Amino acid sequence: MKNSVFITGTDTDAGKTVTAKAILQIAAQRGLSTVGFKPISAGCSETANGLRNEDALSLQSASSINVTYDEVNPVAFADPVAPHLAALRTKQKINVEQITSAYLHLNSYNADLLLTEGAGGWRLPLGQGQFLSDFVIQHKIPVILVVGLKLGCLNHALLTYQAIIADGVEVIGWVANQIDEQMLYLQDNIDSLKELIPAPCLGVVPRLNNIEQAQDFLTLDVLFK
Ligand SMILES: Nc1ncnc2c1ncn2[C@@H]1O[C@H](COP(=O)(O)OP(=O)(O)OP(=O)(O)O)[C@@H](O)[C@H]1O
Ligand SMILES: C[C@H](N)[C@H](N)CCCCCC(=O)O
Numbered sequence: 001m002k003n004s005v006f007i008t009g010t011d012t013d014a015g016k017t018v019t020a021k022a023i024l025q026i027a028a029q030r031g032l033s034t035v036g037f038k039p040i041s042a043g044c045s046e047t048a049n050g051l052r053n054e055d056a057l058s059l060q061s062a063s064s065i066n067v068t069y070d071e072v073n074p075v076a077f078a079d080p081v082a083p084h085l086a087a088l089r090t091k092q093k094i095n096v097e098q099i100t101s102a103y104l105h106l107n108s109y110n111a112d113l114l115l116t117e118g119a120g121g122w123r124l125p126l127g128q129g130q131f132l133s134d135f136v137i138q139h140k141i142p143v144i145l146v147v148g149l150k151l152g153c154l155n156h157a158l159l160t161y162q163a164i165i166a167d168g169v170e171v172i173g174w175v176a177n178q179i180d181e182q183m184l185y186l187q188d189n190i191d192s193l194k195e196l197i198p199a200p201c202l203g204v205v206p207r208l209n210n211i212e213q214a215q216d217f218l219t220l221d222v223l224f225k
């Protein structure tokens with residue numbers, strides 16, 4: 001099986017965390033050991049233990065291996081904004097080297113699955129001319145693309161797919177995630193995505209009242225074969 005996967009999306013709020021958590025849960029049900037990694041978060045609560053981000057907490061609790069918050073989420077910003085802008089304000093630097101070092105540390109647990117969730121979309125700026133995609137390129141991590149189904153997602157999905165492939169990274173599959181409850185021509189849009197994205201669709205997740213059910217809509221043979 002692939003032991004490392006990177007979850008990207010067509011945009012922020014596309015459903016990366018919903019998908020990431022579902023994948024970790026499916027893997028755990030198969031008896032696999034898992035670790036989640038959210039290298040960069042923006043939008044955190046201040047707690048007595050430091051900044052805490054909901055995505056990172058979700059991935060931490062869905063990991064079968066006991067990992068600390070700081071291992072899961074080494075770079076955290078309070079404001080829910082583009083991370084490189086938050087870093088400028090707080091006079092911090094984010095770079096591929098620090099993300100790589102946190103990733104290699106988690107990799108040393110030798111989990112069956114090390115799942116990394118991006119932040120925003122594929123070409124997330126880190127500042128100083130670097131992008132989060134540079135980290136994925138450097139480690140040749142296979143990618144799952146989450147398409148947040150809403151008007152405009154066809155263009156976003158195709159541009160993102162093309163950028164990933166142009167970067168020399170494999171897209172092992174994509175997930176259609178219905179974020180817009182009212183989307184017109186929903187099935188036609190899904191059909192167009194299936195026709196236009198040259199990678200397998202791993203599932204269509206409907207708008208759910210309970211997002212814990214997302215795992216029921218995914219087929220992950222590409223990951224576990
Ligand atoms: N299929 C769905 N049904 C119902 N709610 C959903 C669905 N997918 C996502 N959501 C909700 O939409 C919001 C955004 O989803 P999610 O947090 O997974 O996006 P994301 O891509 O991880 O965003 P970020 O860039 O902030 O990491 C969350 O509140 C989530 O619970
Ligand atoms: C705050 C939000 N939920 C994300 N974690 C960060 C999204 C950054 C998007 C940057 C951009 O591409 O404009």
Ligand SMILES: [Mg+2]
Binds near residue numbers: 016017018055117
């Ligand atoms: Mg998320």
